[in-house]
Amino acid sequence: MTPPAYLSPKLALTAPRGFALRYSGQSRYHCDWHLHDCAMLLWPQTGGLKTAWVNEQSNDTGSVQLSRSSAILLPAATAHNTRASTQKQRHGELYLAPEVLKGRGSFGAFRLDGATLAMLDALVSAALDPRSAEPLVDAIVMQIAVGRSMPLLPDAPAPTLGQKMVRRFHLALEWDQQVPLVDALACELGVSQRQLQRACQQEFGASPIDIRRRMLAQRARELMTQGLSLAQTSLQLGFASSGHLGRLLRAVSH
Structure with a gap:
């Protein structure tokens, strides 16, 4: 059953830059649903x-204990309840407009890697130049x-190697970035090209190169x-010439 929850609007605050930042050091912090x-x-x-929240699809509630090096990303219109589990606390809240996420929301609770944690610390630092906040939020x-951030909840399945590859290709295409080559992506994912090849054949019945070509053709x-x-x-899309793209489109069917 969904608990009664009030609307705390924040979207208007994100209008100038696509995000809004708030932090609190209130002792015995408690914010109801x-x-x-x-x-x-x-x-x-x-x-x-x-933090407890309501899964909109199943209408069930979940909860997680957050501490240093952990975080939760909740989609819009998710009822949630947060309270301090220690007498003293300090936390950050980053509100994100849809155009900043661009469909990249890996929603749920997860453990932060060192790079993300350092960027979040920099974001709330008083010494940060305000002009640096926008690219920093995008990098986060x-x-x-x-x-690169690992799921915190045991019931949150980690993405497969093939899913990580497809997600990385999709992000590059969505953000008009150079789509990584297969060898570079394997290195980025911390596996060998052979491991990535086997994973894709088992999951998709195709090679990483074929999947990359299909996604490029579809986006084109x-x-x-x-x-x-x-x-x-x-x-x-970063092709050396339009001739290269033309050959790809002829080779890859709809």
Whole structure:
């Protein structure tokens, strides 16, 4: 059963830059059931928090104990309840507009890696130049989405190697970045090319190169449907020439 929750609107606060930052050092912190009209990243800097939330799909509640090096990312309109589990605490709340997430939300509770934790500490630092906050927030979201942060809850299944690969390709295409080559991606994921090859054959029945080519071709057709020329699409996707893209499109069927 969904508990009664009040709306705490934050989306308007994100309008100037796509995000809004709040932090609290209130002792014995307790915020009863509420929801926001945007996504929220919550993480303790010191002390601990206990957060409960409602899974909108199953209408069940979940809860997690958060401490230093852990966080939770909740989608918009998720009813949640947070209270301090230690007498003293300090935590950050990062409210994120949809255009900042761009579908990259790896929602749930997870353990932060060293890089993400350092960026979050920098984000709430009084010494941070305000002009640096926007690219820093984008880097934090990207770091979480790429999957370098490990799920904290035992019932949150970790993505397979093949899923991590596809997610990485998708993120690059979504953000108009160079799609990594298979050997570079294998290194990034901490596996050999042979391991990545086996994982893709078992999961998708295709090689990593074939999957990369299919995703590039699909994205190219989407861009051309939106009105971009072959040359413009080729440039955006990082091809050496439009001829290379043309050959790919002829080789890869719809």
